[in-house]
Each structure stands twice: as C-alpha cells, then as structure tokens.
C-alpha cells in the first residue's frame with residue numbers, strides 16, 4: 001500500500017512516500033527548486049517520491065496532508081468573535097484557502113494527469129498530531145509521551161499526547177495566540193533577525209549574553225495552569241496565521257512581531273546587519289533561558305499525565321538543541337526520539353504514518369533508523385557532471401578515498417563530502433557535508449571567510465563516533481540527528497576547539513557504522529591519524545539550501561575556496577593537477 005504524505009502551502013513544503021508503513025523517500029521542495037523554506041505546492045517533491053518508488057500517481061491509494069483547516073474550528077471562531085474586525089478577514093482567508101484544499105486537482109495539475117484516473121482517498125491530519133506522529137511512529141517504542149511545539153499550526157502552538165501501540169491520544173493543546181515559537185520569533189525580530197528560520201542562528205548568540213533582562217523577559221511568558229500564556233502587550237496583533245504568510249511565489253514572509261512596548265522596555269530594536277550590542281546578546285540570553293524554563297515546565301507537566309521515560313518530540317521548537325540537551329537533567333524523561341525533520345517538512349512523514357497506523361490501523365513494523373531518505377545519484381551521473389564542469393579528478397577505491405580525504409583534514413584543509421542519499425531534515429549528517437579538522441584554533445574563521453560566511457557567533461558542529469561520545473561529552477544519550485547540545489569534557493576542549501562554543505558545548509552528531517558506514521569509517525580514519533575520533537561537519541552549501549545534486553555540489557566547490565571535493569568515488573583537488 002502506497003501512501004503519499006504532503007506538507008503544502010505552508011513553510012518548508014515537502015512530500016514523502018511510504019509503502020506498507022516503511023518510509024521509501026522524503027524530500028523538502030526547497031532542495032529541488034532551490035527556494036529556501038519554499039511554502040508553495042511541493043510538485044517536484046511529489047514527482048521525486050513517485051520516481052523513487054517506481055510508481056504512478058494512479059498507484060497511490062491514500063494521500064495524507066499534515067494540515068486540517070477544520071480542526072479547532074470552534075476555537076478559531078471564538079477568537080474571531082472576540083475581535084469582530086477580524087471576522088471578515090477570517091472568512092476571506094478560509095475562502096482564499098479553498099483551492100489549496102483541493103488536493104486531487106492540485107496533484108493532477110502538477111503531474112499532468114486526468115483527475116478522474118486518481119483513486120486515492122484523502123486524509124487531513126491536524127498539524128501537531130502529524131508532528132507527534134512523525135516522531136512516535138518512527139521510534140522503536142510501544143509507549144511514550146508525545147510532545148509538539150512550534151509557532152503555530154491549525155491554530156495550535158503546543159500539543160501533548162499519550163502514545164501507546166498504534167494510538168496517539170491527544171491530552172492537551174495550547175491555542176493561539178499563546179505560542180513559545182512566536183515568543184522566540186518576536187525577540188529574534190526585535191534584535192534584528194527577521195527572516196523565517198533565523199531563530200536557529202540566534203540560539204548561538206545566547207551564551208554571549210548576561211542575565212540582565214531575565215526577569216523582564218519572564219513577564220512576557222507567564223506560566224499558568226500547567227501551561228503558559230503570552231503577555232500580548234509585547235506583541236503586535238499577529239492574526240490567526242500567527243504572523244506568517246506564504247506569498248504566491250512560495251516565499252515565507254514574517255510580519256513584524258513586536259509591539260512598541262518592547263522599545264519602551266528594552267530601548268530601540270536593532271536594525272538587521274547593524275552592530276550587535278551587549279543589550280542584544282543579553283536579550284538572546286534571556287530569551288533562550290526563558291524558552292527552556294517554559295519547555296521544561298510543559299515537559300514536567302506532560303510527565304505527570306504520562307509517566308513514561310520516553311519522549312517522542314517534533315515541531316520547529318524541537319530543533320532547539322540546547323534545550324533538548326538539558327532535558328534529561330531538568331525532567332524525568334530519560335530518552336528522546338526527535339524527528340530529524342522536526343520542522344514543518346516533517347509533517348509529510350507524520351501525516352502519512354498517522355494515516356497508515358491510526359486511521360487504517362495497520363501494524364507498526366518499521367522504525368526510522370537513519371535520515372538518508374532523499375535523492376541519490378549514480379556514479380555515471382556524478383562523473384558526467386564532473387566532466388561537464390571540466391573538473392580534473394581521480395577515481396579512488398574506498399580505502400584510498402578515505403585516506404585522501406582524511407589527509408586533507410589533518411592538514412586543516414576543507415573538503416566537500418557528497419555521498420549517497422541526501423539527508424531528510426535541516427541538518428547535513430555526512431552525505432551532503434563539508435568536513436574538516438575540529439581541533440585547529442582558526443578553523444571557524446577559515447570556514448567562514450572561505451565558504452560559509454555565517455554570523456561570527458554561530459558555532460560549527462562535531463560529528464563523533466558513537467562509542468567515543470562518553471569520553472568527549474558529559475552526556476551519553478545519543479544524538480544521531482544533531483539535535484542535542486552537550487558540555488564538552490574540560491580535558492577535551494582543546495582538541496575540539498573549532499567546535500567548542502563559548503559555553504564549552506557542542507551540538508554533536510553521534511555516528512554509528514550501522515547508520516552510515518562510509519562516514520563512520522571516514523571519522524575513524526581521521527581518528528587513527530590524529531587521535532581525535534571527531535570531525536567538524538557543516539552543511540554543504542553557501543547561503544542557499546543544502547546541495548542536492550552533483551552539479552550543485554560541483555558549483556559550490558568551484559565558487560568557494562574549498563580545498564577538495566570527494567563526490568562518490570571521485571576525488572578532486574582545487575587548482576591542482578593530479579592527473
């Protein structure tokens with residue numbers, strides 16, 4: 001049975017295809033159309049899913065969408081009635097969204113198929129239920145607490161659930177306008193980070209701040225009745241879309257979030273690209289600290305109702321790897337399974353799996369054991385891309401390739417590493433990565449000056465052999481999808497100085513041979529040469545979506561000051577003839 005999952009007309013639109021409950025393929029549209037956080041219809045992603053499954057649209061029996069605009073309708077109406085000026089907007093918005101709900105026509109049009117030939121049944125799964133499903137059904141567990149939180153989805157910002165067997169029982173929701181995601185976005189907006197998705201950047205700024213504003217910031221998110229509220233006097237009215245709009249070209253635009261009161265309390269807002277002051281860093285510090293306090297409050301509350309040690313989690317806020325790393329100290333949960341695509345692209349998988357297990361009541365036979373669910377390219381496709389680009393390269397066997405790449409890294413050179421299937425989710429996990437030495441003091445500046453051009457305060461991440469984690473980090477809960485930040489042990493900070501953040505932490509990826517044998521062996525080979533079983537891993541891109549195709553990788557290699565490229569079995573050095 002083939003089920004197509006979709007996230008559409010929402011940020012990070014995506015498609016996934018599952019067969020008898022097994023995820024065959026999943027990809028965000030941005031990787032294919034190169035439009036960051038694209039929020040239109042995921043036509044290319046759907047085509048890629050069908051190609052990967054060797055199926056036609058008419059073979060699909062069920063289509064599941066991670067959005068249900070009829071969900072929580074009473075709450076939406078109540079919200080509109082509380083402010084009569086919004087009623088007309090509310091009606092207009094529902095009317096405007098009508099064509100976006102006609103999934104059959106949208107798919108038929110995108111794939112140029114007669115809609116009459118499409119026999120699939122259509123399912124709409126509430127946004128946060130799809131998020132929780134994307135974690136729980138992928139986990140190995142028969143019982144868990146389920147938690148999802150983000151800016152907003154189907155008029156909800158937070159959902160808590162009891163997960164058992166095939167069922168996800170919703171226990172509680174936090175409705176708009178109260179949203180921990182919107183709280184984070186509002187402060188980011190105030191300190192000059194105004195684009196959709198900037199929140200992850202600002203997390204790295206927090207350790208540079210002091211506790212100047214913690215008490216003031218706490219006033220914005222008072223805790224109440226086991227949940228939290230937003231003090232709306234600090235916010236501009238955001239409307240039922242919580243300040244997020246998808247433009248006709250698929251661009252996701254954020255409305256101004258903060259009210260004039262923010263300026264009165266904290267001084268003028270920072271203009272993007274202007275100097276970052278200590279005030280901005282202190283606000284970032286207080287924002288992250290309060291986010292964590294509220295998150296742990298909610299997680300502890302959830303644990304009272306579902307006293308399990310397992311927490312299945314997703315939603316954009318679940319990408320807050322600093323909070324995730326502290327969860328085990330601040331709550332009774334002992335294990336997390338966080339969907340690697342915790343943001344909204346993950347809804348495609350969640351909606352499909354929810355339909356299979358909860359709606360169709362089919363058994364749970366598959367887990368998600370790795371995130372390599374995207375497109376792959378054959379050796380001949382890669383070779384032809386190299387030849388078209390006029391790149392000089394060698395074809396190397398496995399061991400010589402690992403040797404050549406690790407030799408480069410030992411020297412402090414920066415290598416583009418393109419192998420196998422592209423990662424699902426926002427992190428590069430060793431198939432579309434740029435890799436180098438984690439222990440050279442100037443490496444962060446070198447990477448930024450030559451390739452990444454990122455904000456100075458953002459750390460780079462370590463990828464470590466799973467069995468070495470305990471030796472280097474203070475926690476040993478695995479982090480296969482780079483979703484936990486842990487303290488680096490004091491005696492190891494020097495050898496990891498390029499990935500050791502200001503607060504002596506690292507956002508690690510733990511790598512096992514089962515998940516990614518070639519990447520594991522690369523780290524191990526580097527470890528044999530340096531005594532450090534860790535490499536610096538950053539995404540293969542330069543201010544663009546992570547590269548997907550060989551052509552995009554080669555373009556990035558050529559236009560940046562990358563030293564070498566390992567693409568499939570082929571190895572190329574920059575500006576050096578090795579033939």
Ligand SMILES: [Fe+2]
Pocket residue numbers: 127131150151152153315316343344
């Ligand atoms: Fe979401």
